[in-house]
Amino acid sequence: MKIKQVNLRHLKMDLLYPFVTSFGAEYDKDFILVEIMNEDGLVGWAENVAMPTPYYNEETVKTNWHMLEDFLIPILLNSEIHHPDELAEKFAHIRGNYMAKACLNMAVWDLYAREQNASLASVLGGTKKIIDVGVSIGIKDSIEATLDVIEQRRAEGYKRFKLKIKPGWDVELIDKVRKVFPDIPLMADANSAYTLADMNLLKALDDYNLMMIEQPLAYNDIIDHAELQANLKTSICLDESIHSLEDTKKALKLGSCKIINVKVGRVGGLTEAKKIHDYCLERNVPLWCGGMLEAGVGRAHNIAMTAMPGFTLPGDTAGSSLYWAEDIIEPEVIAENGTITVPTTPGMGYEVSMDKVKKYTLYSKTYR
Numbered sequence: 272m273k274i275k276q277v278n279l280r281h282l283k284m285d286l287l288y289p290f291v292t293s294f295g296a297e298y299d300k301d302f303i304l305v306e307i308m309n310e311d312g313l314v315g316w317a318e319n320v321a322m323p324t325p326y327y328n329e330e331t332v333k334t335n336w337h338m339l340e341d342f343l344i345p346i347l348l349n350s351e352i353h354h355p356d357e358l359a360e361k362f363a364h365i366r367g368n369y370m371a372k373a374c375l376n377m378a379v380w381d382l383y384a385r386e387q388n389a390s391l392a393s394v395l396g397g398t399k400k401i402i403d404v405g406v407s408i409g410i411k412d413s414i415e416a417t418l419d420v421i422e423q424r425r426a427e428g429y430k431r432f433k434l435k436i437k438p439g440w441d442v443e444l445i446d447k448v449r450k451v452f453p454d455i456p457l458m459a460d461a462n463s464a465y466t467l468a469d470m471n472l473l474k475a476l477d478d479y480n481l482m483m484i485e486q487p488l489a490y491n492d493i494i495d496h497a498e499l500q501a502n503l504k505t506s507i508c509l510d511e512s513i514h515s516l517e518d519t520k521k522a523l524k525l526g527s528c529k530i531i532n533v534k535v536g537r538v539g540g541l542t543e544a545k546k547i548h549d550y551c552l553e554r555n556v557p558l559w560c561g562g563m564l565e566a567g568v569g570r571a572h573n574i575a576m577t578a579m580p581g582f583t584l585p586g587d588t589a590g591s592s593l594y595w596a597e598d599i600i601e602p603e604v605i606a607e608n609g610t611i612t613v614p615t616t617p618g619m620g621y622e623v624s625m626d627k628v629k630k631y632t633l634y635s636k637t638y639r
């Protein structure tokens with residue numbers, strides 16, 4: 272394929288419920304939607320997962336637009352691509368900027384699948400027909416409010432409950448939740464809110480049969496996490512610290528974690544995500560697909576990736592209705608009894624609703 276045109280659109284969609292983590296509160300979703308077109312007018316879609324603020328990681332919507340416009344799109348336009356993996360090689364000399372690289376890689380994968388008249392899941396090597404999914408529950412005003420949300424999501428059938436924690440919203444929360452729900456698959460995500468000075472507090476979480484504790488320590492650390500893991504029975508899962516297969520190998524070698532959260536945006540695209548997948552599947556390291564509060568296009572890519580057999584744990588990809596009054600794809604992502612059916616139609620398997628895209632677009636620009 273040759274990419275003849277790229278459309279970047281800056282969208283803003285209200286979240287139905289604010290999402291609060293240890294690094295801040297999100298009230299809306301402010302993001303770049305990517306559309307690419309080949310020489311035959313066939314298009315591929317992807318969602319960029321950079322946030323407006325550099326609090327989860329260092330990238331932002333603006334730094335991503337800059338990287339896309341000034342460095343990455345000029346490489347992509349008019350270059351001959353036989354397979355999406357070649358794009359990762361073309362971007363390799365550009366340092367970091369994983370989320371910016373990822374969205375073009377994902378759009379090329381979507382277009383590649385459409386050219387083959389195959390589903391994105393199948394070209395990635397996905398084998399699952401349905402995937403298990405969980406929910407990520409933000410910090411609430413009270414423990415009671417958290418218990419109510421868990422009860423509701425449990426009734427809907429979600430298969431794993433991830434609670435956001437931070438200093439002052441941790442052991443007491445987990446203790447009360449475990450008393451009310453002794454058997455649910457429960458985990459905690461700290462988004463780097465602790466240090467090794469909190470060892471005793473983190474050890475106290477060890478008594479609650481958590482599936483894992485996600486990214487308790489610094490966003491760029493794998494050394495202190497290894498020391499913490501040596502002192503815990505509970506598995507540590509790394510999110511922020513993992514950007515590549517290399518990072519994965521080093522973290523596993525050091526014993527910094529036992530589980531990896533794969534976010535396609537954070538690792539620079541589906542090419543790298545698949546490498547991490549293949550490595551971990553061979554070594555029986557459990558994986559799951561993390562979420563970035565994606566709208567429908569990002570959700571579709573996450574579903575396709577999760578269809579690969581190494582994604583053995585339920586991920587964050589809940590149904591559209593937990594986030595949006597209306598999603599930008601048709602049909603919306605529907606989770607039934609905590610499962611999502613993997614689409615079998617070409618590409619990411621959902622149609623982008625141009626009416627809705629237009630409705631939420633603040634600004635757009637075409638590159639050719």
Ligand code: OSB
Nearest residue numbers: 327407462561562563564565587
């Ligand atoms: O740490 O997994 C995280 C959302 C934004 C940034 C970071 C994270 C998250 C989530 C949300 O946990 C998961 C979802 O998409 O529902």
Ligand code: MG
Nearest residue numbers: 460485486510
């Ligand atoms: Mg996380």
